[in-house]
Amino acid sequence: MLSWRPDSRADAGPPASADQLVVEAAEDGVLRVRLRGRWSLRAGLPSTAAVERALGSETPPAALVFDAAELVAWDSALVTVVCRIQELAARAGVPVRSDGLPSGLQRLLGLATAVPARRGGEAASRAPLLARIGTAALEAWHGTHDALAFLGEATVAVGRLLRGRAVFRGRDLALIVQASGAQALPIVSLINFLVGLIIAFVGAVQLARFGAGIYVADLVAIATARELACIMTAIIMAGRTGSGFAAQLGTMRVNQEIEALAMMGLAPMDFLVLPRLLALALMMPLLCIYADAIGILGGATVAIGLLGQSPLQYWTQTRGAIGLDDIALGVGKSLVFGILVALAGCMRGMTCGRDAAAVGAAATSAVVLAIVWIIAVDGIFAVVTHLLGI
Amino acid sequence: MASSREAHVRVERLTMAYGDFVVMRDLDFSVRRGDIFFIMGGSGCGKSTLFRHLIGLEEPAAGRVWYGDVDFTAADAQTRQALRLRFGVTFQSSALWSAMTLAENVGLPLEQFTDLSPEEIREVARLKLALVGLRGFEDHYPAEISGGMQKRAALARAIALDPEILFFDEPSAGLDPISSRLLDDLIVSLRDSLGATVIMVSHELSSIFAIADDAIFLDVEERTMTAQGPPRVLRDHPPNPRVYRFLTRGGQPALEGQP
Numbered sequence: 100m101l102s103w104r105p106d107s108r109a110d111a112g113p114p115a116s117a118d119q120l121v122v123e124a125a126e127d128g129v130l131r132v133r134l135r136g137r138w139s140l141r142a143g144l145p146s147t148a149a150v151e152r153a154l155g156s157e158t159p160p161a162a163l164v165f166d167a168a169e170l171v172a173w174d175s176a177l178v179t180v181v182c183r184i185q186e187l188a189a190r191a192g193v194p195v196r197s198d199g200l201p202s203g204l205q206r207l208l209g210l211a212t213a214v215p216a217r218r219g220g221e222a223a224s225r226a227p228l229l230a231r232i233g234t235a236a237l238e239a240w241h242g243t244h245d246a247l248a249f250l251g252e253a254t255v256a257v258g259r260l261l262r263g264r265a266v267f268r269g270r271d272l273a274l275i276v277q278a279s280g281a282q283a284l285p286i287v288s289l290i291n292f293l294v295g296l297i298i299a300f301v302g303a304v305q306l307a308r309f310g311a312g313i314y315v316a317d318l319v320a321i322a323t324a325r326e327l328a329c330i331m332t333a334i335i336m337a338g339r340t341g342s343g344f345a346a347q348l349g350t351m352r353v354n355q356e357i358e359a360l361a362m363m364g365l366a367p368m369d370f371l372v373l374p375r376l377l378a379l380a381l382m383m384p385l386l387c388i389y390a391d392a393i394g395i396l397g398g399a400t401v402a403i404g405l406l407g408q409s410p411l412q413y414w415t416q417t418r419g420a421i422g423l424d425d426i427a428l429g430v431g432k433s434l435v436f437g438i439l440v441a442l443a444g445c446m447r448g449m450t451c452g453r454d455a456a457a458v459g460a461a462a463t464s465a466v467v468l469a470i471v472w473i474i475a476v477d478g479i480f481a482v483v484t485h486l487l488g489i
Numbered sequence: 490m491a492s493s494r495e496a497h498v499r500v501e502r503l504t505m506a507y508g509d510f511v512v513m514r515d516l517d518f519s520v521r522r523g524d525i526f527f528i529m530g531g532s533g534c535g536k537s538t539l540f541r542h543l544i545g546l547e548e549p550a551a552g553r554v555w556y557g558d559v560d561f562t563a564a565d566a567q568t569r570q571a572l573r574l575r576f577g578v579t580f581q582s583s584a585l586w587s588a589m590t591l592a593e594n595v596g597l598p599l600e601q602f603t604d605l606s607p608e609e610i611r612e613v614a615r616l617k618l619a620l621v622g623l624r625g626f627e628d629h630y631p632a633e634i635s636g637g638m639q640k641r642a643a644l645a646r647a648i649a650l651d652p653e654i655l656f657f658d659e660p661s662a663g664l665d666p667i668s669s670r671l672l673d674d675l676i677v678s679l680r681d682s683l684g685a686t687v688i689m690v691s692h693e694l695s696s697i698f699a700i701a702d703d704a705i706f707l708d709v710e711e712r713t714m715t716a717q718g719p720p721r722v723l724r725d726h727p728p729n730p731r732v733y734r735f736l737t738r739g740g741q742p743a744l745e746g747q748p
Contacts, residue, residue: 211586268730298532350587351586351587353580354582354584354587355580355582355584356584356585356586356587357547357586358580358584359578359580359585359586359646360586361600362544362546362576362578363573363597363598364570364573364574364598364602365597365601389536391725
């Protein structure tokens with residue numbers, strides 16, 4: 100008896116050929132399908148066009164039988180082809196007798212057809228363009244709706260916080276403050292120092308041509324205090340902390356930890372979102388002030404090292420260029436950016452899907468969303484401060 | 490178990506649906522106080538969905554869920570919250586808060602809903618962990634213990650506030666037979682000592698026959714429940730072939746009047 104031979108895959112044998120599957124019309128109107136030689140998935144599947152032609156002819160056969168007398172070896176290739184032939188015959192309304200097949204193959208066929216196909220189980224066919232646009236528009240609308248609902252809930256939670264009725268653990272807040280404050284200092288230092296340095300380099304080359312090298316200090320101070328320190332820090336925090344929030348909360352959602360909180364009567368909004376929001380709202384302005392100092396230090400390094408200015412000269416020039424209002428503007432913006440980064444991270448985390456891939460997507464999307472919000476809000480700030488003459 | 494005891498949970502013509510897709514319709518059953526009640530059925534039939542409806546994580550498309558004489562479905566947020574504090578829920582994944590130690594996991598509900606001092610909370614948490622055989626693991630984080638221990642720790646958290654009803658979603662999923670048996674024993678002894686009603690979602694036949702007082706069978710083909718009763722009775726007098734096949738791991742029924 101022929102048996103299932105998975106090892107036949109090791110020696111692929113000759114490629115699939117037409118003489119593996121021979122279709123003959125027997126005298127009593129029965130279609131005889133002869134299966135011959137070695138069948139192997141690695142060698143490929145022979146064509147069933149001959150069977151299809153015979154089944155589709157004007158006088159369809161009374162029945163279809165298999166003849167496996169010349170079969171040497173087989174694997175899933177044969178099972179697949181026999182299944183295909185059975186489907187073709189069923190469609191043409193021709194009964195199939197499978198008693199000519201090896202018994203192992205008959206058992207496999209039995210398994211493959213034991214459970215009827217679930218209706219609607221196959222992936223839906225591609226919808227027409229208009230339908231897809233419509234679906235995408237509806238999804239965008241639902242997304243906006245969800246985002247607004249989240250903002251609303253977060254606002255209500257902040258209200259509870261202000262009335263002293265929000266419930267979260269002080270220890271959680273302290274840990275998040277540490278992670279998003281002190282532990283962010285090295286990367287904030289590095290980036291802001293380099294940005295100050297770059298601005299000073301670019302400015303020095305241009306200003307030196309007019310003999311105005313002394314104004315490098317002004318350039319660096321104004322750019323850093325008003326824009327660069329808060330924007331760079333916000334973008335660093337979006338990539339570092341916002342994505343972290345999304346991944347943490349997303350994983351908690353996948354593990355049903357958030358549902359467990361809700362079942363214990365603890366509002367996840369208070370317990371998880373508020374401490375993160377609060378931590379970034381507290382830490383971002385502090386980081387921004389620190390970034391101001393580091394950025395100006397970066398500029399000073401170039402001015403003193405490259406242009407030969409004295410530290411006192413640079414300091415005096417900086418003091419003259421910016422006032423408290425410039426620094427306050429940057430710090431105020433960083434407070435807003437901090438809230439935006441925390442909201443984007445928490446929102447993507449809390450609305451995350453229920454598998455590992457969704458957590459990754461939530462983290463990515465949190466960073467993208469936060470950066471878009473930061474740049475858009477900074478644009479609004481630029482217009483408003485221009486109109487107000489600040 | 491005497492059948493004269495009052496119904497603790499009553500489900501009335503409950504229909505569950507996601508959008509247009511009806512998961513199960515017209516579920517009608519009640520759970521007696523103090524029973525260990527199983528929701529049985531094949532994979533993907535909607536057992537966990539029913540579980541989520543019972544604890545209020547999903548809203549029914551139609552029908553009601555009663556706890557005693559309180560209509561949970563129509564209750565306002567405050568009433569629901571009050572009821573939920575009498576639930577002890579363990580999820581399919583143990584759902585322990587991964588950023589907290591086991592003692593903190595068990596202690597958090599005590600911290601929020603009792604006036605106990607931190608020392609007293611720690612003492613109670615240690616007791617609850619000892620009840621589930623985790624003495625000495627108070628300061629471990631969930632990631633540091635095995636899957637079976639996580640399940641037991643989740644149970645310790647669920648019984649933190651001495652609940653009236655314990656809910657388990659597939660408690661023995663992913664456990665070896667011995668751990669699974671120990672968990673069953675633990676559930677029975679907690680029911681006996683706390684006097685709680687236990688509602689479990691499971692398809693573990695060994696658990697079902699070992700500890701169930703009563704059960705319903707959700708039939709994925711019919712999209713509704715097709716049997717209620719003690720599992721042994723259902724096996725010996727099956728109301729339909731699918732229940733019999735489920736309870737005998739695919740055995741063929743010899744039923745009168747059935748083809």
